[in-house]
Amino acid sequence: MSVQCETIAKTAAGSPMGLFERFLTLWVFLCIAVGITLGQLLPGVFHAVGSMQFAQVNLPVAVLIWIMIIPMLLKIDLKAIAGARRHWRGMVVTLFINWGIKPFSMAFLGWLFIAVLFRRWLPADQINSYIAGLIILAAAPCTAMVFVWSMLTRGEPAFTLSQVALNDVLMIFLFAPVVGLLLGLSAITVPWSTLLLSVVLYILVPLLIANALRRLLLRGADGAARLQRFIARLHPVALGALLAMLVMLFGFQGGRIVHQPLVIVLLAIPILIQVYFNAGLAYLLNRLVRSSHCVAGPSALIGASNFFELAVATAIALFGFKSGAALATVVGVLVEVPVMLSAVAMVNRTRRWYESRPGVVPNELCCPAGGVHVQVPNRPAL
DSSP: OHHHHHHHHHHHHHHHHHHEEEEEEEEHHHHHHHHHHHEEEEEHHHHHTTOETTTEEEEHHHHHHHHHHHHHTOOGGGGGGGGGGHHHHHHHHHHHIIIHHHHHHHHHHHHIIIIIIIIIGSOGGGGHHHHHHHHHHHSSSOOSSHHHHHHHHHHHHHHHHHEEEHHHHHHHHHHHHHHHHHHHHOOOOOOOOHHHHHHIIIIIIHHHHHHHHHHHHHHSSSSSHHHHHHHHHHHHHHHHHHHHHHHHHHHHHHHHHOTTTTHHHHHHHHHHHHHHHHHHHHHHOOOOOOOOOOHHHHHHHHHOOBBBHHHHHHHHHHHHHTTTHHHHHHHHHHHHHHHHHHHHHHHHTTTHHHHHHHHTOOOOHHTTTSSSSOTTTTTOOO
16 A cells, blocks of 8 residues: 555544635635735736746746645655556546546536526626636546545545546646547637647646655655655645635636626536536446445546646636636636535435445445555455
């Protein structure tokens, strides 16, 4: 079992969500208020920040995104990919949802709700941009918060780690083609050079840096403890970067939100439907193939949640701070915690029904109380 897997197992019995994560929606609302206020009082400052670009990449955004993403990626042991075969059924289901269903279902929901049903209540010049933001959001599988959701459902730590590590690698190769394809099908111009640059800047480079730094920190007898201390020190810095990013975004979006507050509610509706649809589909497919509940829970939640840091950065790089795309990705941040907690509750409450299917290995054998995985003699592969 990897260092990260052991850490997840040891902390699963405690409170896995910190104050910030538990009240993320509240912090986002506070950032909306602060950002709108500062945007109205200090427009020159926000204009100066928005103009700090190189090769269509906003430099302050790039720095903040790296500060947010690298501490998350430090938790990921890429060697865990080798363990994907052990829970191959759950792995296949999650990959199918993440890359074969979720982006495409969001493209459809975006068209249906934004371009058709809600069109009269939205600014006409931002319709395509809103759809683009929703597509970008759905094409980025969750990396960090999924460990929290897995712990809350008593998920199998090894499966969660393997799945996240595999998704991080696949994002390097699939994120740009999937986003480009769906934007093209939605008749939205695709700036391919900027999209590919975003993949390099916000996925490949941070992943390489985090992996190298992780290897360096793990050297020596107390490497695991050193890594955890380092991550703990970076955690408040990463949270501060996220809040600063949100304040910047809402500073640029303030005028539009003040004049059309309904926009946020309308954008949230397809996101909510997409989360519940993909979580439910992944959960049912895992039951169909007889994955254990401790695999089905994380699979459903990985399939439903989003890597919103990457989505926000990509939307800004492609369409700018003031775009509807950037706002759509931030709405994903707004609804993330309450929606995912309700999905967690659904998974936990239906466990008895889930395990009533013949051939499903009981949760006690997959991931017993306390989150510590035990080997079961002659246990079949899940």
